[in-house]
């Protein structure tokens with residue numbers, strides 16, 4: 609995307625001076641960024657840099673200390689609980705661990721249809737079987753899985769259920785917090801491929817938190833680099849990887865084994 613066309617692009621999310629303290633720890637320090645329609649924005653940074661806190665604060669799973677979170681121009685921090693519940697329908701999150709994020713006593717059918725229980729205007733009950741079937745197909749799972757409990761599923765299959773559930777409300781913005789890092793390396797590529805296909809088909813905007821820089825380089829349009837609660841660098845993916853300006857970014861790139869030397873491949877990890 610050329611820089612001069614950027615002003616015409618609608619911003620789905622605009623975060624301004626977002627700050628979050630945990631006691632003495634400043635987990636987010638005046639974070640500013642913007643995600644445009646249809647973009648994949650990657651958030652990278654080492655463990656403890658504030659990536660998960662950023663995701664959870666945007667969704668108001670954590671209270672922000674200060675700042676603004678403008679979703680399509682409306683500040684989420686100014687919404688009442690009821691308004692936030694209604695808005696949350698449009699912003700869905702996929703978590704790292706599909707073992708922890710799916711209730712063990714719910715069948716796949718119950719898990720995927722649960723968002724419609726909360727947001728009842730989206731899908732009338734008589735449509736649930738047909739809609740669950742369509743979602744399972746979309747994420748590449750057999751129809752017969754609808755009656756199974758998560759314990760019967762592999763990690764990759766569970767993450768597909770979590771994706772189907774997130775898509776049930778046709779989200780506008782999807783926040784993915786390390787969505788494949790808990791999965792076997794051999795399964796990771798399949799789930800990423802599914803996410804990319806869905807993104808093209810459905811056209812949601814995403815914030816993709818990852819410490820896998822090789823993956824980020826492959827899929828992201830823009831990158832934010834975080835260090836100790838601050839954004840130390842942000843820009844188009846190509847520019848960040850080709851010409852990292854910040855010392856910390858250079859260090860991060862250099863410490864990523866897959867990226868040392870252009871010929872390195874993922875197979876070396878296996």
Ligand SMILES: Nc1ncnc2c1ncn2[C@@H]1O[C@H](COP(=O)(O)OP(=O)(O)OP(=O)(O)O)[C@@H](O)[C@H]1O
Nearest residue numbers: 630633634635653654655656657658659660661662
């Ligand atoms: N609930 C909490 N209470 C107190 N401190 C917290 C809490 N959650 C996070 N922190 C602190 O906030 C900082 C940012 O943590 P966060 O989990 O957001 O980092 P991260 O980049 O997502 O790390 P990781 O990649 O390991 O998930 C860390 O210093 C962490 O110890």
